[in-house]
Amino acid sequence: xxxxxxxxxxxxxxxxNYLMGEADGADPAKDPRVPGKQQSVISFTKKNIQGxxxxxxxGFPTRVLFNGEECSLPTMYPTSNGAxxxxxxxxxxxxxxxxxxxxxx
Numbered sequence: 051x052x053x054x055x056x057x058x059x060x061x062x063x064x065x066x067n068y069l070m071g072e073a074d075g076a077d078p079a080k081d082p083r084v085p086g087k088q089q090s091v092i093s094f095t096k097k098n099i100q101g102x103x104x105x106x107x108x109g110f111p112t113r114v115l116f117n118g119e120e121c122s123l124p125t126m127y128p129t130s131n132g133a134x135x136x137x138x139x140x141x142x143x144x145x146x147x148x149x150x151x152x153x154x155x
Contacts, residue, residue, distance in 0.1 A: 102108045114121040 111123070114123060
């Protein structure tokens with residue numbers, strides 16, 4: 051979907067800028083004044099829409115502007131591990147089943 055503009059524009063609420071930290075900057079050589087970091091979580095609802103490949107990154111913004119300033123975005127998209135069972139859990143279940151079978155004999 052390279053022909054789609056994936057820009058998200060957001061505006062902060064007035065009075066809620068207390069999270070914007072800034073370094074003290076008392077000694078500019080060692081401690082320059084730099085803006086702090088503010089992280090937000092944006093939740094997107096996944097729907098079955100033809101032509102959108104979510105694992106490839108379609109549906110995620112490539113550029114985000116907050117109060118007119120461009121925000122940094124992660125270079126990797128999060129993966130969903132919720133539906134996967136890890137191998138250690140499967141091994142634990144398997145060993146518990148064998149142990150139970152041996153104890154019942």
